[in-house]
Amino acid sequence: MNTEQLTHRQDRIEAFLDTESIDAVWFARPQNFTWITGGSNVVDHTASVGVAAAGYTRNDGFVCITTNIEAERLRAEELPDEFTVISYEWYEQSLNAAVAMYTPTASVADFDLPGAKQTAGDQLRRPLAASDIQPYQEVSHEVATTIERVAKEIEPGDTEQEVAAALNATHAARGINTPVILVGKCDRVSTCRHFIPTMATIDSCVTISVTAERNGRHVSATRTVAFEESILRRLREHHDMAMRVEVTALDATREAARNDGTAADVFDAISDAYETLGESDEWRQHHQGGATGFMGREWMATPDSNKKIESPLAYAYNPTVHQAKSEDTALLIDDTIEVASTTGNWPTQRVTSCQSSFGIDRHKVLDAS
Incomplete structure (x- = not known):
């Protein structure tokens, strides 16, 4: 320190x-x-x-x-x-x-x-100190680097546990702890929101989600790889929706910071986004994430939460739509959103909020078919 x-x-x-x-x-x-x-x-x-x-x-x-x-x-x-x-x-x-x-x-x-x-x-x-921002950016980049490197090396036939071990070892070599590692093959991701790694063999797709930390600063990120074209089409449809919900959450966070808003205001924007996309009940299947920092989640966005939206602070929203999940760690600095868990080495697309013209680049499903 x-x-x-x-x-x-x-x-x-x-x-x-x-x-x-x-x-x-x-x-x-x-x-x-x-x-x-x-x-x-x-x-x-x-x-x-x-x-x-x-x-x-x-x-x-x-x-x-x-x-x-x-x-x-x-x-x-x-x-x-x-x-x-x-x-x-x-x-x-x-x-x-x-x-x-x-x-x-x-x-x-x-x-x-x-x-x-x-x-x-x-x-x-909360909120973070200005001097916490750079180390937060650095560890976020390293977590994204690790998850993307490991994801690109996965081959059908690998087990979920093998992928989890690779993630853990790579992080450990960088002085990063990984308290949450989720690795799920296609059918498990479809039925489990928390796909704890098993000895199941990866087949047509895989999703990796981690929450990692170094020196207390927590980073959450998710990446998905499709190995078959047939599953890729279905995944993209649902993943596009999850990305839009995530961007809407970040947009609402930015607006709430300007207007002394709360986590409940962000949740309202999230639930409205699901309804706009024709998936009004999906938010009930899994928590939507919230503020992060010196805990994996400082708070989660819920309908009644009065937690204040603060800046500077890190936020990690993780909406899911069926088997698709979009998640990264973003820094809110003043009223500007900066996605921190990114490398520039994973395919992205510009995604627009459901409530305004606000848009940012989000991580797509990687086509390995």
Whole structure:
């Protein structure tokens, strides 16, 4: 984490402390720990709380509390120099107890901290800092590069698991984690919205969807390859619809940013787009995505969501129409949409919103027939 990013975190936290009339905030959930430090507190990927808590107090500034097992590693590999590291013997107490002994009485935490108020931390993570934009663009490009390279190397007869392993390994070599990998052959994509990879053999088409992250910044993208001309025609029809819904969602996001709109406003535009395209019930089959950032989805667009559309922020909408899905990660900067998970090496077409003349290039089904 560079100085500009850390200063942004400090400014936002100090304003939060003043607003909440508190003296300290503590984060042990991975998404918030990464936001405040730029590093990771994860050892066990199944745990909701990591092995350290990072905080900021009025008296001491940035502090990290962890066991003697982790202290030196975190200091050397995960934390900015501005953090004071406080360690306790692993066998003497829990992380909760150690933080409770250190922290001022008036505190907020994202984990079970005795005497502290609870916070999800999302109001601090959003919107992004200006200094987060370039690293977001870089990781988005790398995720798109990986998914497209792997997709172009798939051959009928490969298994879904083999494709998933290739995606995971390629990302890992770039320092990218991939918490969500979906790989589906044609008939599974038709019946499953979440096509968890199996040993099924890929035949006439394949769809790959990933959510990946590096240094906490999450990127979602989907690509589809057709190996037979007959399936290509049907896929294109449905994929064209999904692309239009996605562009409509991005258009509505742009408009909502101008007009202090909410996620519900975006959802209304999405559902109207489905109706315009003659697929009025399709939105019920799968969530439509929403804001992303330091979580795979900061929020999802729903009919009643009052989440504010914020800028700068990343958004990843993922409409589906039968077996077709269109998804990328876009950055909203002021009221301008920039698709970030793109390489220029995959076929695209200009797609127009259902509610205005707004249009952007979207990724087509790759013809490998």
